[in-house]
Amino acid sequence: MTDDHGGFVLRSGPLVPQIEQIFRSKIRQSVWLPKQRIPSEAALAVELGVGRSSIREAIRLLTQAGLLEVRHGVGTFVVAAEDLEHADEFTRLLRRSQMLEVFEVRRALEVEAARLAAERAQPEDLERLRRRLTLRHSHFERDVEKFVDTDLDFHTEVVRLSGNAVLLSLFESVRPLLRKTLIDMVDIEEGVPDTSQAHDRLLDALWDSDPDAAVAATRENIDTVLRQLRILDS
The missing domain is CATH 1.20.120.530 (GntR ligand-binding domain-like)
Structure with a gap:
């Protein structure tokens, strides 16, 4: 399925890199604010028209990059503003x-x-x-x-x-x-x-x-x- 999400279009081909980029854009453009809990995997899967496994993998990559924090039993949160700056530089490198x-x-x-x-x-x-x-x-x-x-x-x-x-x-x-x-x-x-x-x-x-x-x-x-x-x- 293709759809437009904040200037990004899901195309044929590997979905996870595209979803990761959409989520990065939401963080960069302050759609998702520091310390804010992001929507659930199920809600994001419905929003983007993709499977939950693709959403989960994109979140895992962003967690690994230091942009998101998964709190088990609570949800997934954007990291604090001061940590985002360091994570962004690490991602660049x-x-x-x-x-x-x-x-x-x-x-x-x-x-x-x-x-x-x-x-x-x-x-x-x-x-x-x-x-x-x-x-x-x-x-x-x-x-x-x-x-x-x-x-x-x-x-x-x-x-x-x-x-x-x-x-x-x-x-x-x-x-x-x-x-x-x-x-x-x-x-x-x-x-x-x-x-x-x-x-x-x-x-x-x-x-x-x-x-x-x-x-x-x-x-x-x-x-x-x-x-x-x-x-x-x-």
């Missing part, structure tokens, strides 16, 4: 570390996919890829989720053009986490670097059937983001 790991995995997958795609892609494939890239560029600095989706559509197509079904399966399994990571970067780190030129160079390399140039463009794209994450994490 943790998420930066997780983002770094996700991009390290992405680099390993996409570099090999780009090399193979440069050797195997056909002109009709690359025309389709060009249209995806144009759409990706048109959404830069506009709607964040739409931009992330069109960016990942482009990269998924590159991996598909590698002709390696295992690489494609691995990338598609990582894609939901990668999507969340990119959206978090905008939300937490206030933007991602503009790597549009690296994307253009990747497409040119595929047209030229140049594996070395395709690998270099892919590394430039991902390493630009990795450098930013490593600076923030240091």
Whole structure:
């Protein structure tokens, strides 16, 4: 089920990260106030149209992050205001570390996919890829989720053009986490670097059937983001 909740829309795919983000927003925007008891799992499940197990897991994650406190037999409460500040900083540090790991995995997958795609892609494939890239560029600095989706559509197509079904399966399994990571970067780190030129160079390399140039463009794209994450994490 999809519904709108304070600017967030539940989409197809893993629900728990989306629910966690909705709850974070309620805390950040003071819909749920410090020391306030939040609605019960049953009430939240009805409100969002999801199962109680998804609600319970999202609460567990926020409790682990120090934003919520479960008092058995009493309810779940937002922590005190002074503790929220410390918890928010801890969450930032943790998420930066997780983002770094996700991009390290992405680099390993996409570099090999780009090399193979440069050797195997056909002109009709690359025309389709060009249209995806144009759409990706048109959404830069506009709607964040739409931009992330069109960016990942482009990269998924590159991996598909590698002709390696295992690489494609691995990338598609990582894609939901990668999507969340990119959206978090905008939300937490206030933007991602503009790597549009690296994307253009990747497409040119595929047209030229140049594996070395395709690998270099892919590394430039991902390493630009990795450098930013490593600076923030240091």
